[in-house]
Amino acid sequence: MSEKLQVDFSYRQILKIALPIGLALLVPQFNFIINNIFLGHLSEEALATASITGVYYLIFAGIGFGLNNGLQSLISRRAGENRPEEIGKIFNQGVFVSLAIASFGILVTWFIAPLIFKSTIHSEQVLIDVIRFLRIRIFGLLFLYIYQMRNALLVGINQSRLLVIGTFAEAVANVVFDYALIFGHFGLPKMGFDGAAVASVIAEFIGMFVIFLVIRSRGISQKFSLFQKFTIDKHYLKLIVTISGPLAFQHAISIISWFFFYILVEHHGQTSLAVSNTMRNIFGFFGSFIWAFSSTTNSMVSNIIGQGKKEEVVGLITRIMKLSCSVAVIVFLFLNIFPAAFLSIYGQNEQFISLGIPALRVVAVAMLFMSVGTIWLNAVTGTGNGRITFIIELIAISLYCIYVYLVLELNRLSIVWGWMSELIYWSVLFTLSYWYIRSKRWHATVI
Numbered sequence: 001m002s003e004k005l006q007v008d009f010s011y012r013q014i015l016k017i018a019l020p021i022g023l024a025l026l027v028p029q030f031n032f033i034i035n036n037i038f039l040g041h042l043s044e045e046a047l048a049t050a051s052i053t054g055v056y057y058l059i060f061a062g063i064g065f066g067l068n069n070g071l072q073s074l075i076s077r078r079a080g081e082n083r084p085e086e087i088g089k090i091f092n093q094g095v096f097v098s099l100a101i102a103s104f105g106i107l108v109t110w111f112i113a114p115l116i117f118k119s120t121i122h123s124e125q126v127l128i129d130v131i132r133f134l135r136i137r138i139f140g141l142l143f144l145y146i147y148q149m150r151n152a153l154l155v156g157i158n159q160s161r162l163l164v165i166g167t168f169a170e171a172v173a174n175v176v177f178d179y180a181l182i183f184g185h186f187g188l189p190k191m192g193f194d195g196a197a198v199a200s201v202i203a204e205f206i207g208m209f210v211i212f213l214v215i216r217s218r219g220i221s222q223k224f225s226l227f228q229k230f231t232i233d234k235h236y237l238k239l240i241v242t243i244s245g246p247l248a249f250q251h252a253i254s255i256i257s258w259f260f261f262y263i264l265v266e267h268h269g270q271t272s273l274a275v276s277n278t279m280r281n282i283f284g285f286f287g288s289f290i291w292a293f294s295s296t297t298n299s300m301v302s303n304i305i306g307q308g309k310k311e312e313v314v315g316l317i318t319r320i321m322k323l324s325c326s327v328a329v330i331v332f333l334f335l336n337i338f339p340a341a342f343l344s345i346y347g348q349n350e351q352f353i354s355l356g357i358p359a360l361r362v363v364a365v366a367m368l369f370m371s372v373g374t375i376w377l378n379a380v381t382g383t384g385n386g387r388i389t390f391i392i393e394l395i396a397i398s399l400y401c402i403y404v405y406l407v408l409e410l411n412r413l414s415i416v417w418g419w420m421s422e423l424i425y426w427s428v429l430f431t432l433s434y435w436y437i438r439s440k441r442w443h444a445t446v447i
Helices: 011-042 044-080 085-113 115-120 124-156 162-183 194-216 234-266 269-285 286-306 311-336 339-344 350-382 388-411 415-419 422-438
Strands: none
Touching: 011 044, 011 162, 011 194, 011 269, 011 286, 011 311, 011 350, 044 085, 044 124, 044 194, 044 234, 044 269, 044 286, 044 350, 085 115, 085 234, 085 339, 115 422, 124 162, 124 194, 124 286, 162 194, 162 388, 234 269, 234 388, 234 422, 269 286, 269 415, 286 350, 286 388, 311 339, 311 350, 311 422, 339 350, 350 388, 350 415, 350 422, 388 415, 388 422, 415 422
16 A cells, blocks of 8 residues: 555655646647637637636636645645555545535626626627636536546545546547537537537546546545545545635636636727737646646645654755746747747737737746746645645745736736746746745644
């Protein structure tokens, strides 16, 4: 059991965990790009509107991601301590929390979000499309959250290679149903923009169901007593909320700030909004392996702390950071050598490409900053102190929002200047996270 649950901190171990996570993250980001390519060929308006709906959904997806970062940290800690009997108890209580949050997200989207959109979106048609789309899309949360929980489990018990199976199934379903429902193929109705929402919900259900079959067939459900004794356990429920609550809120405000950014960009016109949507695709697609290293950092830091090897933490972080930076440099070179070729796949005009190229170059630089900042931030998460992670995020987000408001709304500068906010954001995250880890104040944290 210990050979499977406890990790070492070699480069081989890092890559063994990170590469499957990277592939699992890459495929849905590939889906986003395919989705937006379809919508781009539908119309520029659809591509622009997708930027708002996409980021809105990411707010709730980010809450789930934060919840599962906390679960992953807890599961990894118990794995490092070689206490497998605790893992199933943590997972089962996480199901209650995730379904409660998903239900809350559905209610907010149906009854509260439309009031916010009416006061912030200038275009009447964009407003109508956004509300109608999200009232369909939001039901995917019920499947997404359980799917994310299984991902956290597999990473936490050092079985990240199994992530790829469920993700691949989701990817295939998403592409097929996107094509069929947006344009009306294979005997299915032509739903246009709304077809992308229905396709995404179907794909998330399929991804969840397939990974459920994988976990069951590998005996993982039985080994850790998953989905058994579904009764409220106040001790573990409180532990999950204490660890995951700040992280969920952290990811929520992080993506809400991005939503704020896109609302300000919408005031600059449809082309600026469409370009910014593609920049989000770039961050998601090319940042997948960087995020994989950050998720690996969370899991491995928690695991080796559970093994009682706190003195090895900084060395581990440094190794992961070197790998993350190497990937970011390759991405930076690729994006700067072929910017027009990448942007042309969206089927837009020359104005779109001319505005997109300088924004893309800024994003390429920002990913270099991200490759360092996200590693150190997730190291803080791995120590189990979600409150500190939240405080660091709150400071970075506050500076980010002030900057984008001054640049985009008050001074009406180009979105290229707006995207430079990412440099500020990641720099602040790195600085504060690095200081906290080096201070060794986390040594006293117990989870």
